Amino acid sequence: MTLKDATAIVGIGQTAFAKHLPESERALACRAVLAALDDAGIDPGEVDALASYTMEETDEVELAKAVGFGDLTYFSKVGFGGGGSCATVAHLAAAIAAGQATVGVAWRSRKRGSGPRPWTNTSVQLPTPAQWTRPFGLLRPADEIAMLARRYLHEYGATRDHLFNVALACRNRANRNPAAIMYDRPLTREMYMTARWISEPLCLYDNCLETDGALACVIVGRERARDCRRPPVYVHSAAQGLPAQHHGMVNYWNDDPLTGPAWAAARHLWKHADFTPSDVDVAQIYDAFTPLVPLSLEGYGFCGRGEGGAFTEGGALETGGRLPLNTGGGGLSEAYVHGFNLINEGVKQLRGTSTSQVPGAATCLVTAGEGVPTSALLLRN
């Protein structure tokens, strides 16, 4: 048995994205799931499989009761925050391909815009590895990734202009996407270069948004997909990645901290694919922080080691460029819902309905959080 094209995403749904939404995470989850099922033309009573992140606070029991699912025969949750996004789809694809279920829903609902920052909760006291970092004031995810970013810039001669190229590509796409939080907020190089620091070398615009919102998608087997309301977007290849001696966001203690989980996920992803990085028409690359993009471009094989910064030059990530990126605006400028918007945007591209449509897009890479145990999908239409 192989996963290759055995299943397809046939429905996507999302709520509004905003700094503050009045409804609860549970209510937002229900809305996104119902929207995705409606998009697919599938009745909630047919759903028999669920997958989300371990950080998702709307549990399966509550969601199943609220929206009226049938009997569930498969449910799964994936750890490591944004590293779990693509794996939710991968778990459902595997379950459906193996006959454990027939209609799967993956979702993520999050009130990060109006809720407290996770890093301010010090009552969750310093487990490993936090005992080695937090007492010294390495407090936030931005601080942890900035440490790797500083070394990356130093070792390979990458520059803040390269990071700006990433931020700008996402912002330019968001400026075309009415659903994006940064729809009407252009970014300039001067704004970037004079922005306040968050954790040097990372400034305000190197960091993702704080967003309230929810998204979901529906996955079914290949045969069933042909009868759905929308054209199927096939799950061509899927992988998770937790490399040897990896240590999460503070991946400082293995031989080579600048090769993160992307490298491990990529090896499996491409091994099972009929195409290569040069055949990818559009990419949705997890962008909680701008440096994750050049690191991921290297990991997923779009360029050589140390070349991720230079890859961003000459409009490569813009529409019409070598690898149009995060076409809804990404976590940096559309919404930060632990990367689930990247999955749905990948589906939109392969349906031909993105607000920054890549003409004739037939293949899309979607990745989950880099810097944590991760996951990735190759989608095709």
Added chain:
Amino acid sequence: MLTPVPDADGAPFWEYAARGELRVQTCADCDEPRFPPRPCCPHCHSFASEWRATSGRGRIWSYVVPHPPLLPDYAAHAPYVVLLVELADAPRIRLVGNLVSEPGAALGSVPPDRVRIGARVQAVFGADGLPQWVLERP
């Protein structure tokens, strides 16, 4: 300020640090140092380990300079320098710590423009028992 909440494997590091010693967990069978501490050796699978003294010398592998918003105790010192120091005695063992002007000095006591990757640093210990780092050539 946040104080370390050690787990069982990490506790010896903090006990030695409180005595002014920078020690690293090392496999008692294959001599491979490892960090963070853990129950068994990923190389030879031995459960026997020792805490070996280091010279406390190292080089700056990377660093960051956090700015607010931060927890209030840390915001009061910002911007301050957080180092990642690669130990001279044990390459690839990299310890997070603060660069300070002298033992026991506050976070933020060295201006960020004095810091560069590759600079040599020496471990010192403040009154709170946390290892800190000073530049060998300030």
